[in-house]
Amino acid sequence: MAGQASYPSPPASLSHHRIEALLSALRRGSGSDSADGSGGGSGGVSGDDGETAVRMPFSGEVLLRLPHTSVAQVAEAARLARAAQKNWAATSIHVRAAALLRWHDAVLARAEELCDVIQAESGKARGHAFEEVADIANTLRYYGLSAEKVLAPRRRHGVFPLLTRTVELRHPYGLIGIISPWNYPLTLAAGDAIPALVAGNAVLHKPDSQTALTTLLIREIALAAGIPAGIWQVVVGDGATVGPAVIDAADHVVFTGSTATGRRVAEQAGRRLVRADLELGGKNAMIVCADARLASAVEGAVRGSFSSAGQLCLSMERIYVHRDIADEFTKRFAAAARRVKLGAGYDYRSEMGSLVNAAQLAKTRNHIDDAVAHGATVLAGGTHRPDLGPYFFEPTVLADVPETAACFDEETFGPVVSVYPVASDEEAIEKANASAYGLNASVYSRSAAHARSVARRLTAGTVNINESYAAAWGSVDSPMGGVKASGVGRRHGAEGLLASTWAQTIAAQRIWPVGEFGPLRGRRYQAFMTASLRALKMLRRR
Numbered sequence: 001m002a003g004q005a006s007y008p009s010p011p012a013s014l015s016h017h018r019i020e021a022l023l024s025a026l027r028r029g030s031g032s033d034s035a036d037g038s039g040g041g042s043g044g045v046s047g048d049d050g051e052t053a054v055r056m057p058f059s060g061e062v063l064l065r066l067p068h069t070s071v072a073q074v075a076e077a078a079r080l081a082r083a084a085q086k087n088w089a090a091t092s093i094h095v096r097a098a099a100l101l102r103w104h105d106a107v108l109a110r111a112e113e114l115c116d117v118i119q120a121e122s123g124k125a126r127g128h129a130f131e132e133v134a135d136i137a138n139t140l141r142y143y144g145l146s147a148e149k150v151l152a153p154r155r156r157h158g159v160f161p162l163l164t165r166t167v168e169l170r171h172p173y174g175l176i177g178i179i180s181p182w183n184y185p186l187t188l189a190a191g192d193a194i195p196a197l198v199a200g201n202a203v204l205h206k207p208d209s210q211t212a213l214t215t216l217l218i219r220e221i222a223l224a225a226g227i228p229a230g231i232w233q234v235v236v237g238d239g240a241t242v243g244p245a246v247i248d249a250a251d252h253v254v255f256t257g258s259t260a261t262g263r264r265v266a267e268q269a270g271r272r273l274v275r276a277d278l279e280l281g282g283k284n285a286m287i288v289c290a291d292a293r294l295a296s297a298v299e300g301a302v303r304g305s306f307s308s309a310g311q312l313c314l315s316m317e318r319i320y321v322h323r324d325i326a327d328e329f330t331k332r333f334a335a336a337a338r339r340v341k342l343g344a345g346y347d348y349r350s351e352m353g354s355l356v357n358a359a360q361l362a363k364t365r366n367h368i369d370d371a372v373a374h375g376a377t378v379l380a381g382g383t384h385r386p387d388l389g390p391y392f393f394e395p396t397v398l399a400d401v402p403e404t405a406a407c408f409d410e411e412t413f414g415p416v417v418s419v420y421p422v423a424s425d426e427e428a429i430e431k432a433n434a435s436a437y438g439l440n441a442s443v444y445s446r447s448a449a450h451a452r453s454v455a456r457r458l459t460a461g462t463v464n465i466n467e468s469y470a471a472a473w474g475s476v477d478s479p480m481g482g483v484k485a486s487g488v489g490r491r492h493g494a495e496g497l498l499a500s501t502w503a504q505t506i507a508a509q510r511i512w513p514v515g516e517f518g519p520l521r522g523r524r525y526q527a528f529m530t531a532s533l534r535a536l537k538m539l540r541r542r
Contacts, residue, residue, distance in 0.1 A: 007059035007389065008345050013116040019064050022216040026067060026236065052209045052237070057123025057354040058344035060390040066209050068237030071245045077233040078204050078249035081175055084230030085202035089172050093148045096198050100144035103225035107137050110221055114214070116346055118186055121211040123354035123391065124308045126347055131307075132186040135474070136218070139194050142476045143497060147198045150494045151501070157542050158507060160532075165508045170501040172200035173275075177250025179243050179265070181257050182356055183311040183413075185211030190218045192254045193232065195497040197222075202231040206246050210356060212236045244268060252500060253277070256313070259437075259485045266488075277489025277499055279481055281411045282313050282439030285432035286468065287454060288329055289425060290322035292444040296466060298332045301417070304442060304468025306340060306395045309355050310364075310415035314440040314462070314469035317412060319419045320428035326421035330379065330399065333419065337380040337395040344389045355391040355414060364393050364414030367407040371398055371418075374405040381415070409435060425454055433459045439486035442468045459483060461490075 012018075052066045069077070088096070107114070111133045118129040151170050158164025176196040180189040185207065193203050207215040215234055223229050235242055239261075247253050247268045252275050255265045259280040269276035286304060288297045304316040321329045343350030355361050361384065368382050381396030393415055401408055401418040408418070422428045432441060441460040445451040448465060455463040461482045462472035473480060479490035490496055512518075516525045 007061070010056070010063070010120055011116045011346050013113045014063070014120050019213065022213055022220065023064065023066070025216055025219070026069075026234065050237075054121065054210055054212070055357070056120050057356050057391050058120075058389050063120055064213065066212055066236055069235040069242055070237075071241065074204070074235050074242060074245040074249060077235050078175060080230055081202035081204055081233045084228055085172070085174055085200070088197075088202065088228055088231045089200035091200075093151055093198075093200075096200065097144050097147045099226035100140050100147070100194065100198055103222050103227065104137050104140035104144060106221045106225050107133060107140065107218075114186060114217060114221075117214050117217050118211075119346055119353070121213055122182060122185055122308070122311075123344075123356055123389070124311075125343075125350045125353040126345070127351070128308045128353065131470075132184055135187045136190050136194075138474060139191055139476055139492075143194055143198050146477075146494070147195075147497060150497050151199060156505070159514055160509075161536075161541060163510050163512070164514070165510070167506050169504045169506065170199070170498065171504055172196075172501055173251040174201060175249065175251050176201045176203050176500055177246040177253045178203055178205045179239075179246060179253070179255045179257070180205070180207050180215070182208040182210040183308065183313070185214035186218060188256045189215045190222075192256075192491060193222075195491075196254070196500040197227060197231065199497060199500045201252075201500050203233065204246055204250055205232065205234050206236065206239075206242050207234065208239070209236055247274070247276075248272070250274065254489075254491075255279075259487075262487060275489075275499075277481075277491070278487040279313065279439075279489075279491070280485060280487040281437055282315075282482065282486050283318060283409060283411050283435045283437045284314060284316050284440045284442070284460070284469075285318040285320060285428075285435070285458075286316045286442040287425070287428045287432060287444070287458075288319065288321040288325070289428075289443065289445040289450065289454070290324045291446045291450070292322075292325065292329075293446060294325065294329055294332060297329060297444040298336050300442065300444060300466070300468045301333050302336050302340065302395075303470075305417040306337070306352050306415045307469075309352055309393070310395075310417075311356060311360065311413055312469070314473060316442060316468055317407075317417055318432070318435075319417060320422045320431055321419060322425070322428070323421040323423055326419075330397075330419050334379040334397045337397050340395045342385060342388055342392055342394065344392075352395065352415065353392075354389050355393055357391060360414060361391045361393060364396075364412060364416060367405075367410070367412045367414070367416060368396060368398070371401050371405040371407050374402050376401040376405060376418075379419075411437070429454060429457050433457075436485045438483035439481075440464070440469055440472070461486065 115129040154168045156166040158166040256279045262278040262280040341351045379397040381394035385392040395415045398418045438459045443451045451465040479493040479495040481490040
């Protein structure tokens with residue numbers, strides 16, 4: 001398996017001067033980077049509470065030292081955000097949406113810089129970094145063009161036709177708390193901030209310390225496009241300290257991460273009666289039907305299992321293949337996995353990058369070693385590649401994984417996938433649904449109608465046909481999220497935008513009231529209402 005033997009130097013976009021310029025948004029405090037005088041600091045981080053050494057996965061070398069935000073500084077950032085939010089919410093939706101469209105253009109214009117920072121912090125291959133840039137441009141365009149219509153006042157049917165005029169309004173919650181992970185640092189940071197901001201909210205955002213630069217860069221780009229600085233506050237530091245402080249300050253919480261942490265977030269938000277949208281873990285399944293095109297299924301399995309070194313919540317970790325084609329599929333898939341080009345570099349020569357840190361490397365190795373100890377067979381990969389970088393690991397295909405192995409039902413979150421032959425689609429569906437998770441799934445078949453019939457029976461928030469994850473994820477007009485232990489709530493689509501708002505119903509009554517009045521009292525009122533309700537049903541009036 002090919003790869004680079006030396007560590008690449010960070011590009012000019014990651015010079016010491018440039019990194020310090022991005023970090024200055026954390027250090028300057030309130031008001032200093034505001035374009036509109038609304039207060040633009042990010043909690044005024046001074047580093048008094050310590051700092052984190054952020055290392056580049058490609059080499060293990062220190063990229064920067066990230067100062068920590070204190071609990072008091074989180075509270076100050078929340079205060080600044082709330083103060084700025086009042087003016088932002090009063091700004092017309094047309095103006096807010098226009099800012100998103102300018103932001104869209106700026107993201108594409110600065111794609112190379114964004115890819116550089118994403119790669120330096122996460123260790124993913126260039127193509128997978130650009131996937132995030134394209135995703136955010138897609139999201140910005142969608143909400144920039146649709147938010148005005150989705151958030152517009154809506155006429156609703158009143159209790160009495162013609163006599164009751166009912167309107168539904170949508171109001172921003174106020175302050176949205178976002179806690180985003182390291183694995184997709186642009187997609188899962190800006191992707192949740194965009195609908196919150198265009199709906200008129202302020203954002204109090206805690207990115208993972210490993211990938212805070214990506215958040216600071218996309219925020220810088222947003223400010224240049226016309227998003228007021230004060231309404232997007234960034235706080236950083238220890239998750240166990242800063243995360244709960246963000247939840248305590250917010251009116252609505254959006255969290256992406258592990259199921260275990262998601263439960264704690266939901267519990268804390270629940271005590272405050274604050275809504276929490278959670279995208280959590282997954283043990284995603286691919287079903288390869290007997291009539292599948294093998295070349296397409298193999299290509300999809302490689303992309304679905306090893307994108308971003310498997311550190312993707314939507315990635316495939318279980319593949320169920322009809323036994324009529326299982327031997328040939330498995331042979332081709334293992335061979336394709338062995339051909340994946342690993343490497344560290346700020347270009348497109350590598351097809352897969354690195355795991356992010358030692359913890360992810362250890363978990364990947366432990367899952368494979370445990371599976372082999374329980375009788376599994378390694379068909380491809382299974383090897384740490386320190387010659388390429390400290391955390392590189394080969395794409396790994398396992399067979400004969402028993403239920404007693406940890407990776408049978410636990411999420412690995414690395415470049416590891418298990419292949420299981422099945423006797424029928426029924427067996428594949430049953431096994432796919434046997435997981436505690438229900439985030440994403442994939443079905444490969446020559447017949448779209450047959451694949452849809454399988455897809456409808458899978459307990460997963462998104463199902464892709466003849467694709468692994470990108471078709472459903474990229475369809476931003478449709479909601480995306482998990483069921484069971486994979487979370488609650490949805491991002492994308494109108495539902496993802498409305499999630500950061502609360503609904504208000506205003507009903508105006510004319511001529512006569514809803515209730516007894518004048519001569520219509522007692523049994524007369526009962527008779528009148530009974531006749532009216534029957535008539536409305538007959539006329540099919542909702």
